[in-house]
Amino acid sequence: MSTRLRLATVLLTASLLLPLRPTLAQLAGHGGPVRALAVSVDGKTVLSGSFDTAAIRWSLATESAEQVLRFHAGAVNAAAFLGDGRMATAGADGQIAIWRPGQPQPDQVVEAHTGPIVGLAVSPDQSRLASASWDHTVRISSLSGGGTRVLHGHSQAVNGVAFAPDGQSLVSVGYDLTVRIWPLPGGSPETIVMPAPLNAVAISPDGEIVTGAADGKLRMMTADGRQTGEVMVGATPIVALAIAQDGALLATGAIDGTVAIVDRKARTVVRTLAGPGAPVWSVVFLPDGATLLTGGTDGRIRRWNALTGAAIGSNVVGTPADPLAAYAGDHGAEIFRACVACHTLSETEVQRAGPTLAGLFGRKIASLPGYRFSDALKAMDIVWTPETVSKLFEIGPNAYTPGTKMPEQHIGSAEDRRALTDFLARATSK
Numbered sequence: 001m002s003t004r005l006r007l008a009t010v011l012l013t014a015s016l017l018l019p020l021r022p023t024l025a026q027l028a029g030h031g032g033p034v035r036a037l038a039v040s041v042d043g044k045t046v047l048s049g050s051f052d053t054a055a056i057r058w059s060l061a062t063e064s065a066e067q068v069l070r071f072h073a074g075a076v077n078a079a080a081f082l083g084d085g086r087m088a089t090a091g092a093d094g095q096i097a098i099w100r101p102g103q104p105q106p107d108q109v110v111e112a113h114t115g116p117i118v119g120l121a122v123s124p125d126q127s128r129l130a131s132a133s134w135d136h137t138v139r140i141s142s143l144s145g146g147g148t149r150v151l152h153g154h155s156q157a158v159n160g161v162a163f164a165p166d167g168q169s170l171v172s173v174g175y176d177l178t179v180r181i182w183p184l185p186g187g188s189p190e191t192i193v194m195p196a197p198l199n200a201v202a203i204s205p206d207g208e209i210v211t212g213a214a215d216g217k218l219r220m221m222t223a224d225g226r227q228t229g230e231v232m233v234g235a236t237p238i239v240a241l242a243i244a245q246d247g248a249l250l251a252t253g254a255i256d257g258t259v260a261i262v263d264r265k266a267r268t269v270v271r272t273l274a275g276p277g278a279p280v281w282s283v284v285f286l287p288d289g290a291t292l293l294t295g296g297t298d299g300r301i302r303r304w305n306a307l308t309g310a311a312i313g314s315n316v317v318g319t320p321a322d323p324l325a326a327y328a329g330d331h332g333a334e335i336f337r338a339c340v341a342c343h344t345l346s347e348t349e350v351q352r353a354g355p356t357l358a359g360l361f362g363r364k365i366a367s368l369p370g371y372r373f374s375d376a377l378k379a380m381d382i383v384w385t386p387e388t389v390s391k392l393f394e395i396g397p398n399a400y401t402p403g404t405k406m407p408e409q410h411i412g413s414a415e416d417r418r419a420l421t422d423f424l425a426r427a428t429s430k
């Protein structure tokens with residue numbers, strides 16, 4: 001046996017002896033659609049933001065949630081890694097929160113906008129953060145304690161922002177059909193009017209600007225706004241756009257759930273990925289330029305090989321496991337369906353937007369360690385029992401627990417409330 005063959009045999013045997021890697025390729029934790037995705041510079045950590053109001057920091061190596069960041073009062077629409085390991089999240093509440101990994105509360109909060117923030121971009125030198133908002137403005141905030149510059153001009157919602165790689169300009173796109181190229185030293189922007197409302201923008205390493213529009217088209221232009229090409233991606237609005245670090249590939253997410261991979265130079269769609277469900281609100285490449293992450297409407301993050309179109313791992317097209325499957329036929333479990341997007345029943349699941357209800361009965365309100373309750377709740381002296389939970393949904397959270405972050409909801413029928421609390425007694429006792 002030649003040395004090479006023997007080595008191959010040894011390697012093969014060794015690999016057979018290794019424990020099988022878990023086939024879990026999806027990152028499941030959010031209780032609502034994944035609206036934003038960002039990847040750290042080293043490609044090891046992912047930050048996701050969701051309509052469930054939480055952001056989650058994930059380790060890609062272990063495919064597990066390392067931290068749930070709970071601060072925003074509404075959907076988390078945008079997320080970014082700052083160069084120094086800090087992270088930024090921005091949301092429907094108009095606020096930007098800056099986080100240090102492992103810290104339960106944001107380091108810093110910028111009350112930036114009077115409308116939802118839907119896009120964030122970090123300047124190439126990591127010194128500034130730009131935000132795009134439905135309040136029609138773009139803001140550039142200094143990350144080192146300097147001031148904020150507000151860019152007025154868009155006449156409708158601003159949907160995306162990106163810095164030019166040379167750091168000399170910022171590009172914003174909006175529902176008002178315009179691309180605005182703002183010189184960063186100051187001065188008025190170059191404004192280019194496009195044929196359709198714009199939802200997203202990305203800039204390649206060579207400075208080419210790419211916009212994603214409501215008519216399903218990508219349009220390319222030079223750094224100074226001269227149009228150079230377009231690609232028809234699909235029939236429905238493009239809502240998410242990402243560019244690989246080397247600029248070779250683009251990925252789009254569309255309202256109908258289609259994810260398209262586009263060869264930027266050739267101006268062609270090379271592949272469409274099927275299955276993640278509609279719409280796909282977020283797409284991002286890992287630094288390898290080949291692995292793509294997409295954020296699903298089902299709250300899951302999927303991994304794809306953008307070069308082959310293959311899903312990485314198994315179970316990608318399947319529907320998420322029904323957390324209430326074990327309680328089929330239970331009337332109380334059916335009532336609890338209204339709660340399951342935000343509350344888990346056991347502590348082993350990743351926490352959603354609301355606190356886990358594990359061990360609920362007998363617990364004082366807002367006393368669960370590690371969950372960021374609103375101050376109003378912390379001052380109350382309710383103890384959760386079948387009676388108090390029933391009351392909560394009879395008169396509604398706003399009346400029973402004024403100041404709560406839990407959305408207003410009622411369960412009108414006494415019988416349904418009873419079924420719910422019976423179910424909770426069974427499903428949440430430890």
Ligand code: HEC
Pocket residue numbers: 335336338339340341342343353354355360363364365366367368372373374377384389393403404405406407409
């Ligand atoms: C859209 C998200 C959402 C939904 C749906 C929801 N909740 Fe909540 N719930 C929350 C949030 C957020 C809090 C924390 C409130 C705060 O801190 O102000 C909360 C708090 C609670 C609390 C108090 C927990 C404690 O430890 O003090 C209970 C009990 C509760 N919810 C039960 C339910 C039940 C039962 C349902 C379904 C009928 C439900 N919730 C539906 C988000 C939700």
